[in-house]
Amino acid sequence: ELKVxxxxxxxxxxxxxxxxxxxxxxxxxxxxxxxxxxxGKSLESLFVLLSNGAxxxxxxxxxxxxxxxxxxxxxxxxxxxxxxxTYFCAVDPYRGGSNYKLTFGKxxxxxxxx
Amino acid sequence: xAGVTQTPKFQVLKTGQSMTLQCAQDMxxxxxxxxxxxxGMGLRLIHYSVGAGIxxxxxxxxxYNVSRSTTEDFPLRLxxxxxxxxxxxxxxxxxxxxxxxxxxxxxxxxRLTVL
Numbered sequence: 378e379l380k381v382x383x384x385x386x387x388x389x390x391x392x393x394x395x396x397x398x399x400x401x402x403x404x405x406x407x408x409x410x411x412x413x414x415x416x417g418k419s420l421e422s423l424f425v426l427l428s429n430g431a432x433x434x435x436x437x438x439x440x441x442x443x444x445x446x447x448x449x450x451x452x453x454x455x456x457x458x459x460x461x462x463t464y465f466c467a468v469d470p471y472r473g474g475s476n477y478k479l480t481f482g483k484x485x486x487x488x489x490x491x
Numbered sequence: 492x493a494g495v496t497q498t499p500k501f502q503v504l505k506t507g508q509s510m511t512l513q514c515a516q517d518m519x520x521x522x523x524x525x526x527x528x529x530x531g532m533g534l535r536l537i538h539y540s541v542g543a544g545i546x547x548x549x550x551x552x553x554x555y556n557v558s559r560s561t562t563e564d565f566p567l568r569l570x571x572x573x574x575x576x577x578x579x580x581x582x583x584x585x586x587x588x589x590x591x592x593x594x595x596x597x598x599x600x601x602r603l604t605v606l
Contacts, residue, residue, distance in 0.1 A: 381533075410594060419581065420534075422594035465533060477522050477585050477595065478549065481533035 379404045379470045383482035390456045390489050398485045400449040400466035408469035409449045410479065411440050413462045420465065423451075456489045463487070492517050495598035497582050503604045504572040512567040512601050514582030522585040523565040524549070524595070525557065527578040534581065540565055572605045579603070 380403040390396055400409070411423040424433045426442035426449060433440050437460065439452045449466055463486045467479040498513045516523065524539035526549075536549030540559040554576060556568040565584075569576060579602050583595040 386531075419599050420597040422596075425594050467534075477524065478536060478539065479534075479595070480550075481526075481535070483531060483533045 379406075379468060379480045381466060381468050381480050381482040383464075383466055383485050386483060386485060388485055388487045390453070390487065392457055392489055392491055393455050395455065396453050398451040398453070398464055398466075398487075400451070400468075400482055402447050402449075402468045402480075404468075404470050405444070405447070406468050406470050407442075407444050409442050410467045410469070411449070411451055412465045412467065414465065414484070415462050423464075453487075456487075458489050458491065461487055461489045494518065495582055495584050495596050497580075497598040497601050499601060500599065501602050503606065504569075505606050506573060508572050510569050510572065512569075512580055512582075512603070514565045514567065514598060515563050516565075516582075516584040516596070516598075517563065518584065518586070518596070519562060520584035520586050520596070521562070522587070522595075523559065524583050525555070525565070525567045526581045526583065527551065527576075528581060528600075529578050537567065537580075569603075574605045577603060577605045 382401045409426045412420040414420050424440040429444040431442045437454045442449045463484045465484045467481045495516045521542045525537040526534040528534045535551045538557040540546045546557050581600050582598040585595050
């Protein structure tokens with residue numbers, strides 16, 4: 378059974394600081410997704426990481442994937458209040474293709490304080 | 492395009508009642524799925540479909556039925572609602588399971604309370 382663990386589950390940051398959210402998973406996979414969810418809202422896609430060493434950046438967020446370590450990171454640079462949200466990673470366990478049976482982590486609730 | 496739509500937005504049921512959560516997409520996506528989201532649990536896959544006429548179970552299928560008679564619609568049926576099914580339900584779709592993996596597009600969610 379695939380397990381996806383995110384840490385930390387709660388993160389309170391000051392504006393302007395940097396931090397990293399970690400996503401570990403228990404089985405071999407080369408498909409990993411990051412999503413953002415605002416309170417009471419749906420999920421918004423942030424990044425799709427498809428191979429070992431993949432790195433993607435959008436604004437103050439950068440995501441990377443190390444399939445050998447079974448680890449993805451979401452790095453936040455110079456946090457601003459607008460980044461406050463819950464962030465989820467999700468893993469597709471099917472190697473060599475995709476079947477979209479995603480297993481999600483429990484999410485990281487990020488609060489950025491002035 | 493409206494994207495992925497879900498109705499209703501909110502629903503309160505009594506234990507034992509049945510109901511159908513509606514999900515529709517106008518993007519001609521082949522793959523559709525249903526998740527439930529509970530506090531502190533992330534999202535868990537209930538059922539999914541890789542195309543019209545094809546459905547399969549996800550991680551937590553008990554108490555739910557699905558069918559996929561058209562590409563556009565993927566309703567989720569609660570057969571006999573239980574308080575444990577109180578949750579937020581999200582429908583999602585993806586263009587083509589055999590093409591380069593794409594992200595899933597999520598609907599706005601249905602907040603269901605079972606008393």
